[in-house]
Amino acid sequence: MMKVIELKRTVTDSNDRDAAQLRANLKRRGIFLLNLMSAPGSGKTTLLSRTIRDLAEKVNIGVMEADIASSVDAAKIHALGAESIQMHTDGMCHVDAGMTRAGIDALAALRSEIVFLENIGNLICPAEFDTGAHKNVMILSLPEGDDKPLKYPLMFQKSDALLITKMDAAPYFDFDLDAAVRRVKALNPSIRIFPVSAKTGLGMDAWESWLLAQWEEWKHA
Amino acid sequence: MMKVIELKRTVTDSNDRDAAQLRANLKRRGIFLLNLMSAPGSGKTTLLSRTIRDLAEKVNIGVMEADIASSVDAAKIHALGAESIQMHTDGMCHVDAGMTRAGIDALAALRSEIVFLENIGNLICPAEFDTGAHKNVMILSLPEGDDKPLKYPLMFQKSDALLITKMDAAPYFDFDLDAAVRRVKALNPSIRIFPVSAKTGLGMDAWESWLLAQWEEWKHA
Numbered sequence: 001m002m003k004v005i006e007l008k009r010t011v012t013d014s015n016d017r018d019a020a021q022l023r024a025n026l027k028r029r030g031i032f033l034l035n036l037m038s039a040p041g042s043g044k045t046t047l048l049s050r051t052i053r054d055l056a057e058k059v060n061i062g063v064m065e066a067d068i069a070s071s072v073d074a075a076k077i078h079a080l081g082a083e084s085i086q087m088h089t090d091g092m093c094h095v096d097a098g099m100t101r102a103g104i105d106a107l108a109a110l111r112s113e114i115v116f117l118e119n120i121g122n123l124i125c126p127a128e129f130d131t132g133a134h135k136n137v138m139i140l141s142l143p144e145g146d147d148k149p150l151k152y153p154l155m156f157q158k159s160d161a162l163l164i165t166k167m168d169a170a171p172y173f174d175f176d177l178d179a180a181v182r183r184v185k186a187l188n189p190s191i192r193i194f195p196v197s198a199k200t201g202l203g204m205d206a207w208e209s210w211l212l213a214q215w216e217e218w219k220h221a
Numbered sequence: 222m223m224k225v226i227e228l229k230r231t232v233t234d235s236n237d238r239d240a241a242q243l244r245a246n247l248k249r250r251g252i253f254l255l256n257l258m259s260a261p262g263s264g265k266t267t268l269l270s271r272t273i274r275d276l277a278e279k280v281n282i283g284v285m286e287a288d289i290a291s292s293v294d295a296a297k298i299h300a301l302g303a304e305s306i307q308m309h310t311d312g313m314c315h316v317d318a319g320m321t322r323a324g325i326d327a328l329a330a331l332r333s334e335i336v337f338l339e340n341i342g343n344l345i346c347p348a349e350f351d352t353g354a355h356k357n358v359m360i361l362s363l364p365e366g367d368d369k370p371l372k373y374p375l376m377f378q379k380s381d382a383l384l385i386t387k388m389d390a391a392p393y394f395d396f397d398l399d400a401a402v403r404r405v406k407a408l409n410p411s412i413r414i415f416p417v418s419a420k421t422g423l424g425m426d427a428w429e430s431w432l433l434a435q436w437e438e439w440k441h442a
Contacts, residue, residue: 072372124312124341147291
């Protein structure tokens with residue numbers, strides 16, 4: 001009789017367990033972990049750089065950069081004086097809980113109180129894996145277009161907050177912000193949406209206040 | 222004794238065979254197939270719409286739109302009077318040769334002499350699968366940044382041509398075109414690079430001439 005092994009199911013079950021364990025472990029260690037997801041080139045590193053600088057006197061923020069190749073992003077974060085490591089995923093287009101735990105263990109000093117996992121630039125696979133993060137945050141950059149919620153619904157459904165970045169480029173693109181917000185809210189009524197520009201600073205206050213409030217709430221939960 | 226099944230290897234081998242068969246079959250039927258890959262929101266559909274209009278008197282171009290969800294892109298192409306179909310990939314972030322053949326078979330009239338497969342918006346997985354196309358074309362949109370060749374090398378290596386789109390937005394972004402070209406050529410010295418704007422028409426002539434020349438060469442090969 002042929003033996004059938006349900007690989008996908010097993011992996012997912014085990015990942016969900018690993019993710020829950022990692023989440024609890026991070027709580028004990030006082031590390032608030034956010035999983036940041038987006039398409040390639042949406043401005044994840046630029047947004048994080050500005051957020052780290054703006055909040056430098058209030059909280060230590062570390063970053064784990066996940067990429068297929070290169071370490072340009074980790075170098076940029078390191079140049080700010082923040083803790084950062086580069087994770088290479090060996091061609092895989094997602095990050096799971098085991099990889100996230102390895103990243104946390106590799107962050108040398110662990111003086112970071114908030115850690116961002118900058119996930120692989122991809123709107124599909126990363127949404128399918130629980131990384132063990134306490135919150136999921138997604139970026140949609142304005143040049144990508146207001147139709148993305150129609151085409152990649154899962155990531156919008158899985159996210160606690162959505163940053164719409166590169167708002168300063170609005171005059172150059174036919175991006176309908178009202179339509180984008182309506183489409184996102186139809187998929188996920190409780191998601192918080194922040195239109196921002198890390199270049200001009202537009203909207204950064206609202207996003208950073210939300211981030212600090214989520215951290216406070218988590219610490220006292 | 223435990224039996225080990227090399228799933229990935231087997232699937233890839235069979236896909237390479239399927240792709241070669243599809244390529245030969247399309248040659249007999251006189252259908253020149255191009256696989257168009259890029260990140261989400263890079264302007265694939267806008268570029269194809271303009272190309273279809275510009276070349277309307279010279280060649281019939283059809284489009285197969287691959288997406289996780291929605292059919293907004295196929296509707297846009299259909300509105301131009303061109304043949305188009307929508308393929309849904311059931312959550313998968315790539316298109317293989319079998320899926321491509323199913324798409325070709327579903328294109329109703331097949332009066333198209335050139336067919337574009339608009340692959341899933343993703344810089345990683347689509348590059349790993351031979352679709353059976355005669356040429357691979359990639360889009361990098363200017364707002365994504367000039368560092369993408371460093372982070373997603375495989376797709377640049379697999380492509381015959383690269384379109385750098387949204388060039389009209391250059392004043393709004395720190396995109397170093399020379400650096401981008403140098404990084405791409407280091408990965409793939411023979412790739413053809415076309416900076417374009419489908420909005421203003423900048424550079425479209427060079428791209429469309431290349432496309433027609435590739436088609437002529439393929440017909441007489």
